Amino acid sequence: MASRPESSLPPELYYDDKEAKKYTQNSRIIQIQSEMSERAIELLSLPEDPTIRSSLLVLDVGCGSGISGAALTEAGLNWFGVDISSSMLEIALENEVEGGLARCDIGHGLPFRAGCFDAVVSVSALQWLAYSDRSTANPIRRQRAFFTSLYACMSVGARAVLQFYPADELQLQLLLNSAMSCGFTGGLVTDYPESAKARKHFLVLDTAGTRPMPAAQDEAGGRHSTKQQQPMRKGSKAWIMRKKEQYRRKNPDSKALPSDSKYTGRKRKPRF
Amino acid sequence: IFKISNMKLILHNMLTSAMIKGVKKGYPLLLRATKVELQPVEFDAGFVVHMLPRLDWSGVTAAVQCLNQPDLLQDPLPELPPTVPDDYANNEDFLRKAHIALMQLDVIEGCLVCPETGREFPIAKGIPNMLINDNEAA
Numbered sequence: 494m495a496s497r498p499e500s501s502l503p504p505e506l507y508y509d510d511k512e513a514k515k516y517t518q519n520s521r522i523i524q525i526q527s528e529m530s531e532r533a534i535e536l537l538s539l540p541e542d543p544t545i546r547s548s549l550l551v552l553d554v555g556c557g558s559g560i561s562g563a564a565l566t567e568a569g570l571n572w573f574g575v576d577i578s579s580s581m582l583e584i585a586l587e588n589e590v591e592g593g594l595a596r597c598d599i600g601h602g603l604p605f606r607a608g609c610f611d612a613v614v615s616v617s618a619l620q621w622l623a624y625s626d627r628s629t630a631n632p633i634r635r636q637r638a639f640f641t642s643l644y645a646c647m648s649v650g651a652r653a654v655l656q657f658y659p660a661d662e663l664q665l666q667l668l669l670n671s672a673m674s675c676g677f678t679g680g681l682v683t684d685y686p687e688s689a690k691a692r693k694h695f696l697v698l699d700t701a702g703t704r705p706m707p708a709a710q711d712e713a714g715g716r717h718s719t720k721q722q723q724p725m726r727k728g729s730k731a732w733i734m735r736k737k738e739q740y741r742r743k744n745p746d747s748k749a750l751p752s753d754s755k756y757t758g759r760k761r762k763p764r765f
Numbered sequence: 766i767f768k769i770s771n772m773k774l775i776l777h778n779m780l781t782s783a784m785i786k787g788v789k790k791g792y793p794l795l796l797r798a799t800k801v802e803l804q805p806v807e808f809d810a811g812f813v814v815h816m817l818p819r820l821d822w823s824g825v826t827a828a829v830q831c832l833n834q835p836d837l838l839q840d841p842l843p844e845l846p847p848t849v850p851d852d853y854a855n856n857e858d859f860l861r862k863a864h865i866a867l868m869q870l871d872v873i874e875g876c877l878v879c880p881e882t883g884r885e886f887p888i889a890k891g892i893p894n895m896l897i898n899d900n901e902a903a
Contacts, residue, residue, distance in 0.1 A: 548811035571812065573776060575895075582892055586770060593776040597895040601902040602784035604895040606792055608819055609779045630899050638902070642784065648819070 497620075497660060504621045505577045505598075508557070513580035516558040517588070523560055526616055529693060530564035533614045533654040536682065536695055536707050543569045549611040552646070554599060554655065555618020557581040559590035565614065566591045573610075575599065600635030602642035609646050612653070619657035619696070623664045636671035644676045647700045652679075655696040665694065672696055684710040730758030771804065771871035771891030774828050778820050778867070780893065782879035782886070786903045791879060793824030794886070796831040798875035803840050806868045813860045813867070814853070820867075822849050829866050842866075 498507050516522060539546060546569040556562050556574025558581050565572045572592040576582050582594055597604050600622055622636050643653060659665035669681055677698035685691040686709065697706060726732060734757070737750055751757075783791035826845050833842055843865040850856055853863075877886040877893055884901075887894050 544811055547809055548815035550816065573779070577896070583890075586890060586892070590770055592770070593773060594770060594892045595772075595776065595780065595895055596892055597784075598897070601897055601899075604781055604784055605779050606781050606783075606819075606821070638784075 497658075499620055499624045499660070503624070505579075508578035508581045510580045510583075513558065513578065513584050516560070516581065517584055526560040527564055529616050529656050530561035530614065531568075532684070532693070532710075533561070533616060533656050533695060534564060534568045534570075536654040536697055537612050537614065537652055538704075538707060539570075539612060546570055550609065552603075552605070552610040552613045553592065554603075554613060554615035554643075555621070556585065556590075556592070556594065557618075559585035559588045559592070561614060561616040562590045562592045563588070570612075575603065599639045600630065602638040603646055605642070605646040607645050608648045611648055611651050613643065613647060613651070613655070614653070615655040615657070617656060617658060619655050619668060620659060620664070623660065623668065633667065633671065636668060637675065640672045640675035640677070643698075644700060650699075650701045652700070652704070653677075653696070653698040655698070657694060657696065659694060669696065672698055676700070679704075680706060682707060682709050687711070733758040771802070771873055772888055772893050773868055773872070774825060774870055775816065775820070775867040776893075777828055777872070777877070778824050780877065780895065782877075782882065782884060782895075784895075784903060785879065785882060785884060785897055785901050788879065788881050788903075791881065793821055793827055793880065795878035795880060796828045796872070796875065797878065798832055798834070798837060798872045798888075800872070800874035801832055801837050802871045802873060803838060804869050804871045806864070808861060808864050810857065810860050813864050816867070817849060817853055817863065823847075825863075825866060829870075832870060832872075838870075842870075 501507060539549065549570055551565055551570045551572040553561050553565060553572050553574040556576050562572055562574050562585065573595065574585070574592050575595050575597050577596065577598050579596060582596055585594060595604065622639060623632055647653065657668065659668065677700065679697045679699045682695045682697050684693040737753070740750055777794065777796060780794055781791035782788050782794060785791070826847060829842055829845060832838065843862040845862060845866055850859055853859055871891060872888055873891050875888045877888065
């Protein structure tokens with residue numbers, strides 16, 4: 494896309510009837526959204542047994558016109574979807590989706606009680622949380638409200654797979670950090686990381702324990718464990734560099750910091 | 766797998782107004798329905814058994830009572846016990862009644878009311894609108 498929808502209007506205004514209609518008529522959009530939905534469901538790593546699947550309840554964040562919902566139904570899963578746009582939800586109704594729907598602003602926190610959902614998916618919705626047009630709304634605060642409420646409404650051991658389109662590296666890190674500061678384990682899985690056009694980012698968030706991260710996809714169609722991007726862990730080299738940079742910015746004249754070298758943040762031999 | 770677009774009591778039971786500043790619990794939301802339809806849905810015992818522990822059962826019985834208005838529904842409402850029986854996992858009779866209450870009562874029009882602030886959330890075309898203003902948010 495030449496310009497990002499998020500840079501022009503907030504989602505409840507951007508997705509008016511005209512834009513929402515495109516989602517029913519543009520077969521390419523539908524195909525891409527469907528594929529990402531299927532991939533997100535795959536990353537959930539739910540049991541294959543259809544009897545088990547039909548007893549579960551999944552939350553679809555930013556369900557829009559119901560493309561991802563259709564994939565959930567196809568995968569044998571019950572779901573509730575939330576979206577902020579009434580036009581998109583109207584289309585979902587017209588499409589006769591098989592999921593319960595509710596309208597809300599996820600940046601205020603999800604309107605669900607604790608422990609409701611066995612799994613969560615989101616396709617192309619979270620990037621909207623990176624922007625704020627209203628002076629009363631702070632993007633980081635909104636992200637925290639979302640991720641905190643997300644954690645709370647997931648059952649123990651549930652997993653959330655959230656595909657999104659960050660505009661740049663900073664947005665990606667901010668969202669990742671917001672998520673990880675709310676109690677989740679897990680991190681980022683990036684399919685086709687080499688291609689700027691093809692790459693797809695999935696936040697994979699677990700509520701309990703450390704499950705092995707699923708393998709990302711690469712161009713050759715093979716699956717391999719790419720180095721999963723973790724948010725800057727306290728004490729890591731990236732963290733040290735960031736802290737030094739922050740100090741330098743606040744104290745530009747100070748000579749207290751050692752200069753950066755190949756020894757900065759290098760792993761030391763364990764001495765004890 | 767169910768056609769569950771309209772707000773069913775299972776969705777109602779999970780909704781809360783806790784995103785509003787100052788709200789401590791935010792459920793069960795009071796249910797004021799003006800249009801309700803009975804929608805046949807295939808009974809899936811596994812789903813009901815899986816969901817029951819998560820539900821606020823007193824909220825379910827309260828919601829069913831809220832629907833007990835004259836002229837709202839032609840068919841009789843299911844009779845639910847005040848608490849979930851201990852043998853619920855094998856009690857098909859109870860599960861079927863719970864299924865009717867949770868899955869077959871479609872609320873098309875009406876509103877939900879926060880029990881602590883009185884704030885109303887309208888329901889239109891079966892979709893509850895849980896939008897709040899920025900200054901209401903926690």
